[in-house]
Amino acid sequence: MKVWFIGAGPGDPELMTRKAWRVLSQADVVLHDALMDTAGMQEAAPNAQWLEVGKRSGRPSVEQAFICRSLVTLAKRGLTVVRLKGGDPSIFGRLAEELQACRTENIDVEIIPGVTAACAAAADLQTSLTLRGESRSVVFVTPRLGKHEANIHNEWLNAAMAAQTVVLYMASSQAKEICNSLIEAGKPKQTPICIVENASRLGVRFKDTLFEVAQNGLPKLDGPVTLLVGQALALAQISPMPLTETSPACTAGLAQKHAFA
Numbered sequence: 001m002k003v004w005f006i007g008a009g010p011g012d013p014e015l016m017t018r019k020a021w022r023v024l025s026q027a028d029v030v031l032h033d034a035l036m037d038t039a040g041m042q043e044a045a046p047n048a049q050w051l052e053v054g055k056r057s058g059r060p061s062v063e064q065a066f067i068c069r070s071l072v073t074l075a076k077r078g079l080t081v082v083r084l085k086g087g088d089p090s091i092f093g094r095l096a097e098e099l100q101a102c103r104t105e106n107i108d109v110e111i112i113p114g115v116t117a118a119c120a121a122a123a124d125l126q127t128s129l130t131l132r133g134e135s136r137s138v139v140f141v142t143p144r145l146g147k148h149e150a151n152i153h154n155e156w157l158n159a160a161m162a163a164q165t166v167v168l169y170m171a172s173s174q175a176k177e178i179c180n181s182l183i184e185a186g187k188p189k190q191t192p193i194c195i196v197e198n199a200s201r202l203g204v205r206f207k208d209t210l211f212e213v214a215q216n217g218l219p220k221l222d223g224p225v226t227l228l229v230g231q232a233l234a235l236a237q238i239s240p241m242p243l244t245e246t247s248p249a250c251t252a253g254l255a256q257k258h259a260f261a
Contacts, residue, residue, distance in 0.1 A: 001075045001076060001078070001106075001107045001108060002075065002080075002081070002107065002108040002109065002110065003071050003075050003081045003082075003083060003098075003102050003107055003108075003109050003110075004023050004027075004080075004081065004082045004083065004109075004110050004111075004112065005083045005085060005089045005095060005098070005099070005109060005110070005111045005112065006020045006023060006024060006082055006083070006084050006085065006089070006112045006114070007020065007085055007087060007088045007089050007111075007112060007113050007114015007115070007116075008020070008032070008033070008036050008041060008084050008085060008086055008087070008114055009086075009087065009114045009115040009120065009200065010086070010087055010115055010116070010117045010120035010121075010198075010199040010200040010201070011035065011036045011037055011086070011120075011198060011199070011200050011201045012037065012040075012120075012200040012201055013037050013040035013041045013043070013044075015114075015115045015120065015200055016041070016114065017112065017113075017114070019112055020112045020114065021044050023082065023112060024041070024044040024045050024082055024084065025044045025045050026045075026080055027045045027048045027080050027081070027082040028048055028049065028079040028080045028081070029048055029049045029050075029051065029074050029079050029080075029081055029082070030045060030048050030049070030050045030051065030082045030084050031051050031053045031067065031070060031071065031074075031081070031082070031083050031084065032050060032051070032052055032053065032054065032083075032084040032085075033052075033053070033054035033055075033084065033085055033086040034052060034054025034055065034086075035054060035086060035198075035223065035224050036084075036086050037201070038050065038052070041084070045082075048082075051070075053066075053067045053070070054086075064094055064097060067083075067094075067098065068097060068098055068101035069101070071083060071098060071101060071102060071107075072101055072102060072105045072107060075102070075105075075107045076105070076107070083098060085114070086114075086117075086224075087114055087115070087116040087117050088113050088114045088115065088116040089111055089112075089113070089114065090111070090113070091116050091140060091169075092140075092142055092169050092170065095111075115200075116140070117167075117169065117196075117199045117224065117226045118138075118140055118167040118169075118226060118228070120199035120200040121167070121194070121196035121199040121226040121228055122228070123199075123200070124196055124199055124200065124205060125194055125196065125205065125207075125228070125233070125236035125237060125238070126236065126237040127194075127232065127233060127235045127236040127237065128232055128235070129165050129167070129228070129230075129232060130165065130232060131231065131232040131235070134164065134230075134231045134232055135164035135165045135230055135231060135232040136164060137162070137163040137164050137165065138163055138164075138165045138166075138167065139159050139160060139162065139163035139165070139166055139167070140167050140169065141156045141159050141160055141166065141167070141168055141169070142156065142168065142169045142170045142171060143156045143168065143170075143171055143174055143178060144169075144170040144171065144174075156168075157181055157182070157185055160182060160185075160229075161182070161185050161186065161187070163230075164230055164231070164232070165228070165229070165230035165231075165232050165233070166182075166227075166228070166229040166230060167226060167227070167228050167229075168226070168227040168228075168229070169226060170224075171225070171227050172195070172218055172221060172225035172227065175195075175213055175217055175218045175227060176213060176214060176215075176216075176217035176218070178227070179193065179210045179211075179213040179214035180214045182210055182229065183210055183211065183214055187210055187229070188210075189209065189210055189211035189214075190209050190210070190211065191209065191210045191229060191230065191231065192207060192208075192209060192229070192230065192231065192233040192234045192236070193207070193208055193209065193210055193213055193227060193228065193229045193233065194206070194207045194208075194227070194228040194229075194233045194236050194238075195207075195208070195213075195218060195225060195226075195227055195228075196225065196226045196228065197221045197222075197223045197224070197225050198223035198224065199224075199226055201223075203221075203223050204219075204221060205238055206238060207233065207236050207238050210229065
């Protein structure tokens with residue numbers, strides 16, 4: 001009995017590793033996250049059973065306990081089980097709970113890493129997360145709290161202030177408050193911030209300052225959003241491209257700052 005935990009990367013199937021693609025092709029059943037190119041990834045395992053168990057903020061989603069039970073039940077049936085996780089399984093992916101569920105039932109596990117959103121976003125922006133003389137440290141943080149998690153005051157903020165480049169996951173709905181908090185804690189108002197929707201795939205990208213986002217917030221974006229903050233982001237390249245009239249960026253009056261990848 002074995003469960004494979006595979007990092008699907010930020011969404012683009014071509015960013016999966018060769019090992020991930022090979023193991024996925026052997027799957028009998030795939031429990032996969034939302035917000036990825038599922039159709040493209042199904043090319044690796046067209047005959048497998050694909051079950052979406054992803055979570056979306058503010059929307060009904062599969063309970064974590066159900067996911068853990070399903071992994072155990074399916075593995076005990078002798079099936080080749082793949083848990084396909086967006087990005088890298090070890091970063092904000094509830095991996096620890098799923099590993100523990102398998103280990104408690106003496107089910108072998110193996111983890112295949114994937115490209116996390118921070119790296120894919122930096123690639124989209126054609127920039128580096130570190131910069132000689134400017135940024136020797138990078139931190140990945142999220143201000144979002146799960147059910148029953150204690151709201152430890154300023155936990156994410158303390159981590160963010162300790163690094164020179166900050167990448168915030170699952171933070172777009174709180175962007176205005178986050179930028180205000182960073183400024184109040186001592187980050188310069190003109191510190192660059194980049195917003196990347198759907199890293200590695202079609203989505204909105206723009207570059208601004210902490211002050212501007214603290215004042216105006218962000219438009220509503222449907223895809224997963226990564227916020228990148230720090231002086232290293234001053235080198236980010238945003239290619240100017242026209243937006244469609246239906247773009248949320250246009251309706252928010254931010255067309256001059258946004259571009260599609």
